[in-house]
Amino acid sequence: xxxxxxxxxxxxxxxxxxxxxxxxxxxxxxxxxELAKQYANLGADxxxxxxxxxxxxxxxxxxxxxxxVAEQVNIPFTVGGGISSIEDVDDLxxxxxxxxxxxxxxxxxxxxxxxxxxxxxxxxxxVAIDAxxxxxxxxxxxxxxxxxxxxxxxxxxxEVAQRGAGExxxxxMNNDGTKAGFANEALxxxxxxxxxxxxxxxxxxxxxxxxxxxxxxxxxxxLAASVFHFGEIEILDLKRELRKNNIEVRL
Amino acid sequence: MDSxxxxxxxxxxxxxxxxxxxxxxxxxxxxxxxxNNPEVITSAERVIFPGVGEASSAMKxxxxxxxxxxIPTLKQPVLGICLGMQLMCxxxxxxxxxxxxxxxxxxxxxxxxxxxxxxxxxxxxELKSNLFRNIEEDAFMYLVHSFYADMCQEAIASTTYxxxxxxxxxxxxxxxxxFHPEKSSVxxxxxxxxxxxx
Numbered sequence: 467x468x469x470x471x472x473x474x475x476x477x478x479x480x481x482x483x484x485x486x487x488x489x490x491x492x493x494x495x496x497x498x499x500e501l502a503k504q505y506a507n508l509g510a511d512x513x514x515x516x517x518x519x520x521x522x523x524x525x526x527x528x529x530x531x532x533x534x535v536a537e538q539v540n541i542p543f544t545v546g547g548g549i550s551s552i553e554d555v556d557d558l559x560x561x562x563x564x565x566x567x568x569x570x571x572x573x574x575x576x577x578x579x580x581x582x583x584x585x586x587x588x589x590x591x592x593v594a595i596d597a598x599x600x601x602x603x604x605x606x607x608x609x610x611x612x613x614x615x616x617x618x619x620x621x622x623x624x625e626v627a628q629r630g631a632g633e634x635x636x637x638x639m640n641n642d643g644t645k646a647g648f649a650n651e652a653l654x655x656x657x658x659x660x661x662x663x664x665x666x667x668x669x670x671x672x673x674x675x676x677x678x679x680x681x682x683x684x685x686x687x688x689l690a691a692s693v694f695h696f697g698e699i700e701i702l703d704l705k706r707e708l709r710k711n712n713i714e715v716r717l
Numbered sequence: 718m719d720s721x722x723x724x725x726x727x728x729x730x731x732x733x734x735x736x737x738x739x740x741x742x743x744x745x746x747x748x749x750x751x752x753n754n755p756e757v758i759t760s761a762e763r764v765i766f767p768g769v770g771e772a773s774s775a776m777k778x779x780x781x782x783x784x785x786x787x788i789p790t791l792k793q794p795v796l797g798i799c800l801g802m803q804l805m806c807x808x809x810x811x812x813x814x815x816x817x818x819x820x821x822x823x824x825x826x827x828x829x830x831x832x833x834x835x836x837x838x839x840x841x842x843e844l845k846s847n848l849f850r851n852i853e854e855d856a857f858m859y860l861v862h863s864f865y866a867d868m869c870q871e872a873i874a875s876t877t878y879x880x881x882x883x884x885x886x887x888x889x890x891x892x893x894x895x896f897h898p899e900k901s902s903v904x905x906x907x908x909x910x911x912x913x914x915x
Binding site: 467468469470471506511512536537538540541542559560561562564586587588589590632633661662663686687716 | 734736737740741743744769770771829832833834835836837838839840857859860861862863877878897899900901902903905906
């Protein structure tokens with residue numbers, strides 16, 4: 467049976483991981499390649515690298531990082547952040563990325579989703595959506611969740627799926643950083659209305675939150691950062707608990 | 718594995734993420750050559766036939782370099798991966814593509830009763846070949862695909878998603894896997910190692 471996926475997310479700036487990462491066994495916790503290897507060994511099913519570099523120089527180091535990750539890590543990984551053209555994607559895939567994730571660039575120019583899925587296949591096109599619930603409406607936001615758009619989450623998700631997205635990474639800005647659980651109601655609605663995998667993001671704090679997002683939120687995968695980076699939740703323990711709750715995972 | 722370098726060629730016809738496969742072999746200590754040159758491919762001891770993307774356009778690229786007629790004549794162990802495996806079958810519903818006809822089976826699309834593509838880790842079962850030496854039943858492999866090969870005589874592994882299908886095939890020196898061994902952690906690396914030792 468296809469299993470639910472656990473995906474640690476690493477924020478990268480100028481080729482280094484940002485935010486504190488507190489791993490005991492790592493020589494250099496700022497080195498994304500070391501960290502990625504560690505996560506692969508600990509049972510992560512996939513990895514996401516989000517480039518938050520603001521400069522061109524910083525972006526160039528991303529290519530070196532992707533190449534090194536592809537060389538040394540034996541599980542799939544997605545690269546996101548600042549991708550806005552076919553050339554950007556071509557470069558990253560040639561460096562060995564398995565999938566790419568686009569967000570603001572798809573909102574600004576929705577045809578990009580079609581172009582990428584036609585050229586590289588849906589399987590490598592993840593569309594990330596940041597949305598915030600305001601007055602009972604889920605509103606899509608741009609630029610790391612800072613600028614509201616006129617788009618509704620469910621309409622936009624349906625549109626990108628029709629345009630050829632292979633997967634949707636939905637981050638609830640209401641939940642992100644709260645450690646109070648994922649936005650399961652919205653996730654379930656996405657998962658039930660769309661025929662592509664949905665990755666839950668934003669709000670992971672406890673093991674139970676993962677159980678809930680798979681059961682109630684019907685998510686296909688769950689992404690988290692700090693609970694993994696600070697060792698608050700060990701991936702292996704998490705997966706054992708999920709299995710105890712009759713959720714299929716790779717162990 | 719002995720230390721004699723083995724000549725391994727990954728067919729480079731413009732379809733897919735061959736870098737990952739090359740890196741995976743490098744982790745096993747084998748330097749793979751990327752080539753679409755018939756002489757280089759024919760003289761290799763092992764051949765990898767990769768593929769990611771859409772079937773009919775991949776087949777067009779194969780034809781352009783004449784590899785569609787070369788591949789079925791190869792005598793050394795050949796391993797098709799993902800779309801590579803699917804192109805080795807009789808036909809694919811994707812773009813109504815005629816395949817290389819090495820495996821006597823047709824490739825069909827999953828129905829909308831399940832999410833398509835299947836994306837993630839699933840188990841391989843009913844393992845039947847040396848390709849799976851030292852690999853246990855229900856081992857997890859990473860899969861990303863919308864089309865599948867039916868169960869058939871040549872199936873050497875099965876996987877269940879919507880229905881039971883052939884997740885690996887073998888006929889004589891030709892092997893095909895639907896999953897991505899290069900992305901399937903240590904178990905996937907064992908499959909690649911086994912392929913080198915066939």
